[in-house]
Amino acid sequence: MDDFYRELIVEHYKNPAYKGTLDPNDFTYEDENPLCGDHIRVDLRVDEKQIITEAVFSGHGCAISQASADLLMESIIGKPLDEVKNMTKETVLELLGIQLGPVRLKCALLSLKVLKAGLYGIGNIEEELLEI
């Protein structure tokens, strides 16, 4: 846990820019990490070209899960829905900018798991996300 954790993670945890719900929305999905009780829901709106125009998350959890959800929402706005397919564990770790042990990794990847499971079905996501 370095200064980066302090500043970026805690900042996004305390003051998330993309926390909320969208009604109506074009897409909504939620899931939880039963081991720690973290719960995340993601709502999206897309335009006619399937470009993500709005993305928000809601739910509760630790600083890592909440901050990574906020950063993930920020990063997908303006991108084609298809591009989410290519996002992996590394994408999230790059957004966070820190290394994480296996336990905290699950916290960090929860929002991406929710997003991908919602878009493509739980059977179509990578194993490393399924393990969460």
Add this chain to the structure above:
Amino acid sequence: MNLDINKIKTDFPILNREVRPGTRLVYLDSTATAQKPGIVIDSMKQYYETNNANIHRGIHQLAEEATAMYESARQKIAIFIHARSTKEIVFTRNATESINLVAQTWGRKFLQAGDLIILTEMEHHSNLVPWQMLAEEKNLELDFIPVTENGELDLDTYDLLLEKKPKLVAFTHMSNVLGTINPAKEMIEKAHNAGALVLVDGAQSVPHFSVDVTDLNADFYVFSAHKMVGPTGIGVLYGKEKLLAEMPPFLGGGDMIKKVLLRSFKPNDLPHKFEAGTPAIAEAIGFGKAIDYLSAIGMENIANHEKKITQYALQKLKDVENLKVFCPNVTERGGVISFELGFVHPHDVAQVLDHYGIAVRAGHHCAMPLHEKFGLPATSRASFYLYNDYEDVDLLVIGLQHVNEMFA
């Protein structure tokens, strides 16, 4: 007698390490697993270097030495918990396996559809799931002694549940989340009066205070070595000889048999009937050393020390803003304190404390139903053992104040 904690700390090599440069380890997670003194580690190394052989049927010198060492560990355990005989001490992998053994042998043979098992709301998953599995297989009923707001078992409800004539009562001697020490002797007597047998989960009690299974009159009593400064991979099922004798074997294989034909076998005598295959020999020897170590210090002294540290911690934690101890007023409690810190997630508490070298646990501590009952997804938990001192508590308090600053 006051423990010489500085001396004790030097007995445990790991407590000398720095978690990272300049940060010494403050280990407050002994409820999950205890650290090991050098003499336990050395005894296992020495066994492998000088005595290693498979036990029981070997005729050569090494086999005889290994067998004697393994069986002497069993003897030490029998004395330590005041069992009547070594026939009542079955080596298993851990307390969890001991409970599964009873469920799968005694439970399968003697329980029938509609029979009732009473458990409690404060059980570790290891004393819930084996009974859930058995209940599903045999259509048994499960009922639960509730936990009061104060964190203790509701014994009035227990009396009512006993009127339903359960076949078995299984409960923890000490909660791994709340630290509550349950009145085992009284509960066992009541169960016996109602015609039930009793299994006690002693995973948190045997390491921390003196336990006399004969005086308690427990039918089954289970615990793990690794929580009592011994190695992982070995635990104990204590069972009354008469009960163990009536139970069918658990796992089949070598060592648990007296005679094998192509289509049948005759099981071995107690306790070997329940020990199929090559057991954890080095671990048994290390376990024996752990018992020597704890006995030399004295379980009374250890219990008193932990009581003082826990009272000190409960007092000092009052200085931490936003901190709420999970059931602070438990009357009889061991060295376990679970808590919430405002809205800070327990994972974040543990992560920031880790930065200062302080090891605590965060999560549901394998007691999801208990957390659910109190509406908590997770808590942070600090637990104490003979090697913890007041300074460890002070460092925890400072660490928690840092967490507060960071998330304020």
